Amino acid sequence: MSETGRDLRLAARAGFAGRTVGRARGFVHANLVVLPAAQASGFAAFCTANPVACPLLAVGAPGDPRLPGLGEDLDVRTDLPGYLRHRDGQATPAADLLADWQADSVAIAIGCWFGAEAALAAAGIRMRHVELGLQGPLFRSSRMASPAGGFAGPVVVSARPFAAADVPRVAAITALLPRSHGAPLHQGDPAALGIADLARPDWGEPIPPEAGEVLVYWGCGLTALAALEAAGLSDFATHAPGCMLVTDLPEELPRWP
DSSP, rough: OOOOHHHOOOOOHHHSSSSSSSSSEEEEEEEEEEHHHHHHHHHHHHHHHHHSSSOOOEEEOTTTTOOTTTTTTTTTTTSSEEEEETTTTEEEEEESSSOOOTEEEEEEEEEOOGGGGHHHHHHHHHOOOHHHHHHOEEEEEEEEEEOTTTTTEEEEEEEEEEEEGGHHHHHHHHTOOGGGSSSEEEEEEEGGGTTOOTOOOSSSOOOOOOEEEEEEEEEHHHHHHHHHHHTTTTTEEOOOOOOOEEEEEEEOOOOOO
């Protein structure tokens, strides 16, 4: 039987600490942000104003570690393979958030590109980042997000290489998956996004395109992290790189010849 989002959450709860790339295909993966209730509504407004980079999936109630509608028996404190605790500008890895959870903690889930992998695999499209087991590079671009709720910052983009002949299908398929960032923002020349050096991403690992490949760029949920950092929040938590919250939501797979 194929791995489900709940399978992966229970594995994380039991100690699995790997990345979720290539796992639980067909289920929506999510970025996680946990912040105090005083900032939650403004941050949710920022996500709503930037639906391509930050597709808002759910906002929890203060103090509630569940996210109704995203999964059975879901606990955001334990069900991700890794977390980062952000305090005073420093990020520290954490295995869970049990000791840090507060009565006013609010969990917010934002869609992730990993949810598009099943549709691309079903179309027979090679994904070299999956073969390598890598998240891929992520860059702060020169594009700015729409400010809202007291938050602002650059649009962060993810980049993945695809065979040039596959790029039109990749763009068409992902355009049908808005919960996983939808259509690409750009393809090809990184300078158009203000990216000076593909070998030095802001997050993740470089994957240089091979002969016949094109780098394709999508809006990324780390746009939310950039906005949180720009706002100077002193205490919040996120998922660790590549360690997403995998939901029970099925990604609507498009029919593609």
